[in-house]
Amino acid sequence: MGGKEGIKKITDTFVALITSDPRIKESFNDFDIPQLNQRLQEQFCEFAGGPCKYSGKYRDKTMDGVGTVRDMKSVHIDLKITNAQFNALAEDLQIAMEQHGVPSSVSNKLIAKLAPMQRDIVTASPGVQSKPDMGKFLATGGVSQLEGAGGGGLTPWALITGYGSRDSWAANAHYTHVKTQDYSLGTYGVAVGVGDRLELSLARQDFKGSLAPLNALQIKQDIVGLKVRLLGDAVYEQDVWVPQVAVGIMYKKNKGIGGLGALGVTSVTQLGAKDDSGYDYYVSATKVLFEQSLLVNGTLRATKANQMGILGFGGDQGDHAKLMPEVSVAYLINRKLALGAEYRHKPHNLGVDPEKAYYDAFVAWFPTRNVSVTAAYAHLGEITVFNKKKQKGWYLSVQTGF
Numbered sequence: 001m002g003g004k005e006g007i008k009k010i011t012d013t014f015v016a017l018i019t020s021d022p023r024i025k026e027s028f029n030d031f032d033i034p035q036l037n038q039r040l041q042e043q044f045c046e047f048a049g050g051p052c053k054y055s056g057k058y059r060d061k062t063m064d065g066v067g068t069v070r071d072m073k074s075v076h077i078d079l080k081i082t083n084a085q086f087n088a089l090a091e092d093l094q095i096a097m098e099q100h101g102v103p104s105s106v107s108n109k110l111i112a113k114l115a116p117m118q119r120d121i122v123t124a125s126p127g128v129q130s131k132p133d134m135g136k137f138l139a140t141g142g143v144s145q146l147e148g149a150g151g152g153g154l155t156p157w158a159l160i161t162g163y164g165s166r167d168s169w170a171a172n173a174h175y176t177h178v179k180t181q182d183y184s185l186g187t188y189g190v191a192v193g194v195g196d197r198l199e200l201s202l203a204r205q206d207f208k209g210s211l212a213p214l215n216a217l218q219i220k221q222d223i224v225g226l227k228v229r230l231l232g233d234a235v236y237e238q239d240v241w242v243p244q245v246a247v248g249i250m251y252k253k254n255k256g257i258g259g260l261g262a263l264g265v266t267s268v269t270q271l272g273a274k275d276d277s278g279y280d281y282y283v284s285a286t287k288v289l290f291e292q293s294l295l296v297n298g299t300l301r302a303t304k305a306n307q308m309g310i311l312g313f314g315g316d317q318g319d320h321a322k323l324m325p326e327v328s329v330a331y332l333i334n335r336k337l338a339l340g341a342e343y344r345h346k347p348h349n350l351g352v353d354p355e356k357a358y359y360d361a362f363v364a365w366f367p368t369r370n371v372s373v374t375a376a377y378a379h380l381g382e383i384t385v386f387n388k389k390k391q392k393g394w395y396l397s398v399q400t401g402f
């Protein structure tokens, strides 16, 4: 962080940012800002490996010489700080470090030390307010995955979609387009996250063929998703290994096959699928490892969906829900940019579809909390025996929300 001199410069910028940030500036109105600046420098220096120490001498304009108070809880308790305020301050610190050229891998290490202080510093009683607070860290709502849930591109994560903190809610809409050599898939939908606890999503998938004789092929599917965070916090709990864990369910209804009327095929059941609707159940575990600038997610899904349900559910090769692992890893290049890869295992139930795993490499950009753009190169494997080509191509997704 540039030694004592560097820390002083960063802290000066940081203090200027927090005392002018409309999200938190009022909290600092009645306090001795030069003293706060001094204490923060000591604390950051201690966290950066010393040799300075946070002296924690508590003094303000009216209570001169009360004594030494080092714990963050007593320093902040009267302020009734919310999660959104805590995150705003941490973001200002990231911005201050960015402005002074501190590499993201270094600033993330400091954030890793500060994040667990949330337990002591956030003492406002939780309560869901009617206005969206956009209170979470940038990128920690994930993006919208192909079935509409908050997560990566292919797989749901334990993160609740959007930027509503535990005291608020958030909503977003997305459009995703995947184009391989012979097929395209468009997904659009809306999702709501409530209290950073519950997520509801609605999505429609529109799958099309472009190679004769499947050039008029069109299959639509609707998906309703529900996710509940059970335990853990992917962001704050940097000092324990426990990840954030959520469970989810997706109800999928295949709307039938268009464009194959001449062959008399109008339903996925005519291809051998046992059903045109079904449920996926999943458990996801997500952890942001600030020390390593990584986000990791593992999902286990019980499903009998063929190609996510686009080719129906179950078939001549099997009609039982099978447990399928899905994995995502993302490197947080900076506050706004993540680079990663995903893998999603899938069942093989249909004789006419040699279904394979999906995988991709992606870059996700979060210019603001209102919009994110994800681009990926995806491998979707072979899709039906009628076209034995490995399908791969570009994936582009835009999410916008409040």
Ligand code: HEM
Pocket (backbone or CB within 6 Å): 024, 027, 028, 031, 032, 035, 036, 039, 040, 043, 055, 056, 057, 058, 059, 060, 069, 075, 076, 079, 081, 085, 086, 087, 089, 090, 114, 115, 117, 121
């Ligand atoms: C990671 C988060 C935070 C850290 C590491 C932190 C650190 C500190 C430190 C070291 C002090 C100086 C205490 C002393 O005089 O010895 C302090 C005081 C203060 N902090 Fe924080 N703080 C955090 C979050 C917040 C937030 C979110 C707010 C409000 C939005 C806030 C508002 C204040 C105020 C107003 C004081 C002055 C208190 C006083 O002098 O009595 N802090 N903080």
